[in-house]
Amino acid sequence: MAAPTPSQTIGPFFHLTLGSAGPAxxxxxxxPGATVLSGRVLDGAGDGVNDALVELWDGHHFARCHSxxxxxxxxxxxxxxxxxxxxxxxxxxxxxxxxxxxxxxxYFPDQAANATDPVLAAVAPDRRATLIAASGSDxxxxxICLQGERETVFFAL
Amino acid sequence: MSKTENEATxxxxxxxxxxxxxxxxxRAPSLLPIVLEPGRAERSGPVFGDSSVDPLxxxxxxxxxxxxxxxxxxxxxxxxDRDGRPVAGTLVEVWHANAAGRxxxxxxxxxxxxxxxxxxxxxxxxDGGGNYRFVTIKPGAYPWGNHQNAWxxxxxxxxxxxxxxxxxxxxxxxxxGDPLMDHDPIFxxxxxxxxxxxxxxxxxxxxxxxxxxxxxxxIVLGGYAxxxxxx
Numbered sequence: 001m002a003a004p005t006p007s008q009t010i011g012p013f014f015h016l017t018l019g020s021a022g023p024a025x026x027x028x029x030x031x032p033g034a035t036v037l038s039g040r041v042l043d044g045a046g047d048g049v050n051d052a053l054v055e056l057w058d059g060h061h062f063a064r065c066h067s068x069x070x071x072x073x074x075x076x077x078x079x080x081x082x083x084x085x086x087x088x089x090x091x092x093x094x095x096x097x098x099x100x101x102x103x104x105x106x107y108f109p110d111q112a113a114n115a116t117d118p119v120l121a122a123v124a125p126d127r128r129a130t131l132i133a134a135s136g137s138d139x140x141x142x143x144i145c146l147q148g149e150r151e152t153v154f155f156a157l
Numbered sequence: 158m159s160k161t162e163n164e165a166t167x168x169x170x171x172x173x174x175x176x177x178x179x180x181x182x183x184r185a186p187s188l189l190p191i192v193l194e195p196g197r198a199e200r201s202g203p204v205f206g207d208s209s210v211d212p213l214x215x216x217x218x219x220x221x222x223x224x225x226x227x228x229x230x231x232x233x234x235x236x237x238d239r240d241g242r243p244v245a246g247t248l249v250e251v252w253h254a255n256a257a258g259r260x261x262x263x264x265x266x267x268x269x270x271x272x273x274x275x276x277x278x279x280x281x282x283x284d285g286g287g288n289y290r291f292v293t294i295k296p297g298a299y300p301w302g303n304h305q306n307a308w309x310x311x312x313x314x315x316x317x318x319x320x321x322x323x324x325x326x327x328x329x330x331x332x333x334g335d336p337l338m339d340h341d342p343i344f345x346x347x348x349x350x351x352x353x354x355x356x357x358x359x360x361x362x363x364x365x366x367x368x369x370x371x372x373x374x375x376i377v378l379g380g381y382a383x384x385x386x387x388x
Contacts, residue, residue, distance in 0.1 A: 004239060004379025006169045006351040008329040009178075009343060011314060013262040017252040017278040018316060044183040051264070057322050062203035090198040090322045097180030099171040099346050101325060103193070119193065146184050154186055155193035157323045157380055 007100035012051045014094070015066060023074040024065035026056060031078050036139035037106070038074035041067045041093065044147030048072065052095040054144065056106070058087070067095075077140070079108065086113035086120070088131075093144055103155045106142045107132045127153050168379065169351025177342040179303050195323050195381050202321040205248040207282055215281035217251075217293035218274075225275035227256025227294030229369040232357065236287045236317065237375070238324065238382035243287025245385070250316040251291060252278045258297030258311075267299050292369065298337055310337035310344060315376070323380030330374050331356045 010018075027034055037056075041049040048071020055064040056075055065073045080087035086107055093102040107114055109132055114120055120128055130152040133140040145152050173185040193199070218225055236244040254260045254277065257269035261276050275294065283289045296311045312329040319325060331338055333356055338344045347355065354377075363371025 001239060001241060002237070002377045003167065003169050003351065003354065004377045005326065005328055005354050006171060006347045007326060008171070008314075008347075008355070009180075010316075010327050011329075012264050013254075013260040014252060014314065014316075016260070016262055016276065017250045017280065017314075044187070047183075049184065055325075057198055057201075057203060059198040059201050085197075088196075088198065090196075092322070092325055094327055095184060097178070097182075097184030099173055099175060099178065099181060099185075099343070101327060102173075102186065103190070119196070123191065147187050151186055151188055154188075154190045156190035157193055157195055157199060 009096060009099050010053060010094040012096045014053060018053055018064065018066075023076050024063040025076045026058070026061045026063045027076060027078040029076055033079040034076055035079060036074055037077045037133060037142060038072065038139065039142040039144060040071040041073065041095070041144045042071055042146065042148075043097075046148065049095055049146065052093060052144075055092040056089040057092075058089050084113060086111050086117040091144075093146075095146075098146075102146070103157055104144070104152055105131050105155070109133050109135045109140070123153055127151075169348050169354065171346035171348070171351075175342065175346040178346055195321075199322045200381060200383055202318055202324070204246075205282070205318070207246075209248065210280050210282050214279055215291050217277060217279045217291065220276045220278070221274050223274040225255065225294045226272050227275075227297075229292065230295050231290065231292055231363050231365060231369050231371045232313065232330070232374060233288065233290040233363055233371070234374040234376060236283050236289060236319075237377055238319065239377065239379050240382050242382065242384075243283075243285075244319055244324075244378060245283055245285045245287050247283050247287075247320065248280065248318050249283060249289045250280045251293075251313055253293070253296040253313040254299055256294050256297050258299035269297070269299065295332070295370070298335075303342060308337050308340070310335045310341050317376065317378060319378040319380070319382075320385070321381060321383050324378040324382065326376075326378055329355065332372070333357060333359055
């Protein structure tokens with residue numbers, strides 16, 4: 001079996017091919033239960049990462065969005081129908097300075113199933129919140145902190 | 158896990174923390190990732206139909222009303238998963254600098270000239286055998302601010318989806334014999350055994366007489382590999 005091809009950084013010029021400005025629509029704005037999921041990509045100094053690419057995939061819908069000058073990104077998503085399993089987005093993050101993809105999850109808040117989700121349960125309690133979007137008056141908020149005190153939990157697949 | 162399985166899944170990815178690549182200093186996570194058993198979302202991925210890609214997007218020499226300056230090249234190869242199965246019908250996206258080493262992108266302020274005949278972005282879908290093909294011009298090397306007299310070797314950026322979220326890969330393809338690879342921290346961040354996997358091979362069979370040089374570069378997507386039936 002051949003070894004997998006190694007990763008390299010996406011670099012700062014990906015907008016030529018991969019760029020999509022936000023809000024990136026997973027569903028249309030008039031979709032019932034549509035809400036905005038926004039956040040910032042932040043570096044170890046707490047500064048916005050202005051050249052990141054964020055991708056969301058929930059098993060059915062995909063969208064990608066590049067970050068703006070303040071590190072901000074936004075998606076229009078649909079609140080999931082209540083089901084037994086905790087609903088989440090599989091998240092990919094790419095940026096100049098990252099030699100490979102970062103993988104994380106963005107769980108919808110206020111789901112009873114979050115309490116029994118095995119992945120959330122395995123994460124240290126003081127880091128668990130970094131995987132769950134926060135509910136606010138403007139919609140959902142999910143920051144991606146690449147490094148530092150509020151560092152997001154990243155996964156190895 | 159048997160030793161054979163261990164060897165087969167050894168990753169040759171670069172470490173995220175690699176201080177010689179200065180941008181990584183404030184961007185690489187400081188904590189180790191948590192091993193994740195792929196869930197339902199991670200074991201699947203977006204499927205882009207053939208209608209997503211215009212038939213001419215594979216040819217980066219025909220994106221404007223004039224031919225780009227530089228050596229015309231054909232770049233082709235086969236994409237397989239970690240079990241050696243071809244990854245058919247998957248989206249491949251590429252971008253790169255022009256022959257002078259300049260990107261048609263506002264962030265690039267290198268003094269090398271822009272080429273009105275070249276945008277530098279292309280896409281294609283792999284065929285039933287997992288094969289992809291692009292026609293473009295050979296990109297030039299370019300200076301960057303990582304350290305004094307830093308130059309990126311000529312390279313083409315590749316983005317691949319594969320059949321599942323677990324296989325998603327963004328990487329760079331380099332050209333054989335380029336002396337700059339020995340001096341490039343981004344290339345050098347890859348463990349020694351992995352570096353040849355990023356270098357295309359000059360291939361006379363891919364060359365088109367009187368028209369274009371040819372390079373072959375096969376890609377292996379690691380990670381959990383769903384069988385085609387699972388999609």
